[in-house]
Amino acid sequence: MIINPTPISIIGAGPTGALLAILLQRHGMRVNLYEKRPDPRKDLENSGRSVNLALADRGLHALIQAGVLAEISPALMPMRGRLIHHLDGTTILQPYGQKPDEIIHSVSRLRLNQILVEVAARQPGIEIYFEHSLEDADFRMGIAQVRALGQKRIIDVRMQPLLATDGAGSTLRKQLIRQKLIDAHEIELDHGYKELSIPAGTSGEHLLTPDVLHIWPRGSHMLIALPNTDGSFTATLFLPKNGAASFASLNAATIDRFFADTFPDVRALMPNCVREFSEHAVGFLGSVYANPWHYQSMAAMIGDAAHAIVPFHGQGMNCCFEDCVEFNSCVRRNNTWEAVFLEFESIRKPNTDAIATMALENYLEMREHVAHAKFQLQQSLALELEKRYPQNFIPRYSMVMFHHEIPYSVALNRGLIQSKLLAKLTLNANSLAEVDFAEAGREINSQLPPLALAL
Ligand SMILES: Cc1cc2nc3c(=O)[nH]c(=O)nc-3n(C[C@H](O)[C@H](O)[C@H](O)COP(=O)(O)OP(=O)(O)OC[C@H]3O[C@@H](n4cnc5c(N)ncnc54)[C@H](O)[C@@H]3O)c2cc1C
Structure with missing residues (x-):
């Protein structure tokens, strides 16, 4: 078991960074957590409108290990299967499993992050610095530069070690690539996504069946909708980036017709879809492969920073949470950080490669095969x-x-x-x-x- 006399630095207080900080603090370690965005707990306006995630057994298991499931439970909406909406308006339910506990849970990413950050902030030994962005890393000197955004000053952070949980666009990964210390590549899909909404009914009720994940599979594109606790649904439209029905060809003038023709049974429930389609950015979909995930005993990437995947198995965050549990076990079993990083990678890499493959396969399954x-x-x-x-x-x-x-x-x-x-x-x-x-x-x-x- 490692005894770290100085605080560990974690970059990124997303789901992975916040959970990892909580788990490491349980070993008596001190953690400085740097996050480039403002404190998510102050983002009350968006709490019902962020992207929704499906939380499954691997994620739940990690939350139990960290002792935080009880606080997260009220934010979860159970989903027992996929409800497929055919073009002619008929639907078919495909249960996810066949035992009563074989369900998954819809959770707002923002709400989940707010709770994890709140729990982390309460722990003695965890300091969270919001609006602090990792900008550069000097691996010869073992020092990373973090910019305090409000104060416009740069802080030197010793990599003793530095754990990068800064997501799919990881700055640490870019620095390691730039300095030729790792091999890494991204494979981008020719599809993107936009978040849309299905508001609650006038009495706050769900206007579609609440305990399922809704899918409108249409071959080259699809719409999905996950329930929120406030009666609304968060919908995600997946479209090719280019071509006939694509983000490039559809616009505010044509999207209404497209929705009426393609998703007729739900069009009336999406009064804001034309505005949201015009205003919301197209999200990136792709997989990240990196090798190795660490540099000596100084720095390592964990979560999406090391192995982002496409979202079609609903496993990205679940996999990141599993990383946190495994990393924590490696910390217990080893005496040096390099040994921790090596063991972590040897256990996790075959598994993260496997879920990356399955997530890509599931894209076809959701768009086409389910029908x-x-x-x-x-x-x-x-x-x-x-x-x-x-x-x-x-x-x-x-x-x-x-x-x-x-x-x-x-x-x-x-x-x-x-x-x-x-x-x-x-x-x-x-x-x-x-x-x-x-x-x-x-x-x-x-x-x-x-x-x-x-x-
Ligand atoms: C459309 C979509 C749907 C998804 N659905 C699911 C699902 O159903 N189930 C599931 O399990 N997963 C899902 N995922 C995947 C899931 O969102 C990610 O796997 C998960 O958010 C990764 O967590 P993370 O903390 O590693 O990275 P992120 O969530 O990206 O968090 C990274 C954090 O680091 C911060 N940061 C970035 N750069 C810096 C910097 N330079 N300095 C300081 N801080 C920085 C960011 O602000 C952010 O807070 C989905 C993803 C998408 C895009």
Whole structure:
């Protein structure tokens, strides 16, 4: 276990930085947390309108480890499945799992961040400096430059060590790349996103089913909506950046028609969509790959800074929270920071690469496959096989979302075997009654050994 005589510096008080500070403080470490934006607790106006995140088992497990779940629970809205909205107005519910606790939770990113920052600020030994931005890092001298934005002065921060949780656009990562100390690249999708809203009804009620994630899959584009505790929904429109129906071609004059034609059942519930479409910026979607994630014993990247992923599995933040728990375990097991960084990377990198792959695959699944009959049959079969072989066959989505004890890399590998099996078993079947379950049993017993599951 490391004894650090001086405070650790963390850059970025987003979900990862705030949770990491809380966990490290529990070891008796002192933490200086620098955040370039103003204190999120003062951002009351936006509290119902920030991007919403799906919080699942890995994230919940981390919040329990940090002792903060009780404070976050009131901000969570349970979601038990996806409600698919077809163009003709019909809907179909696809449950996420089949046990009562197999649900995920919608949470406003801003509200979650406000609570984590509030808990961190209460801990003795954690100092938070808002409006302090990392600008530069001198790795020969072991000193980072942080600008105090209000006071227009630069502070020298010793990297003893410096932990960068400054998100997908990480300044520390850019400095490490510029000084040729790591290899890193970003793969940008040719799609972007915009946040839109579905306000609450006149009595503050939800105007769509509140306990599901709504999806309007339309091939090359889609709309999703996640519930908020105040009766509203936060909707996200994913579109290609260029082409026929794209952010480049649609504008304030054409977006209304586009919505009426493409998402007719929800258009009337989105009175602000033309204004929001015009005013809101197009968000970046992409994956970040870096190697290594650290430099000597001075600095390391954790969370999106090291491995941002596309949001289509709802796992980015869950994965970052899992990072925090694993990093904390590495701190306990090692005596030097370099050993911590090396062990952390060796455990996490195969897993973050795996979830990056699965998140990209899920993009196609959400836009297209969810609407296909064969996909729906395979989903039903996967749930049936889980009932019959609960230790051996767990749908990949469930392994990722409901089983923090199954590493992402295991979920990816077993998921591949399972998807081939589902395709084979449904090749000539149109319903569960037509599936050859004897063959399914033989294949499962030979290819999928039992998993050690958390009770
Ligand atoms: C549209 C969308 C939907 C998503 N949905 C989900 C979901 O459903 N479930 C899920 O688990 N994840 C989801 N994610 C991913 C999730 O938002 C991220 O994985 C998570 O926010 C990463 O947390 P972080 O703290 O590492 O980085 P960030 O949230 O980016 O926080 C970084 C912090 O560092 C600060 N900072 C940046 N640069 C500096 C600097 N130079 N100096 C000081 N401070 C700095 C920033 O101001 C910020 O506060 C989604 C992402 C998007 C874009």
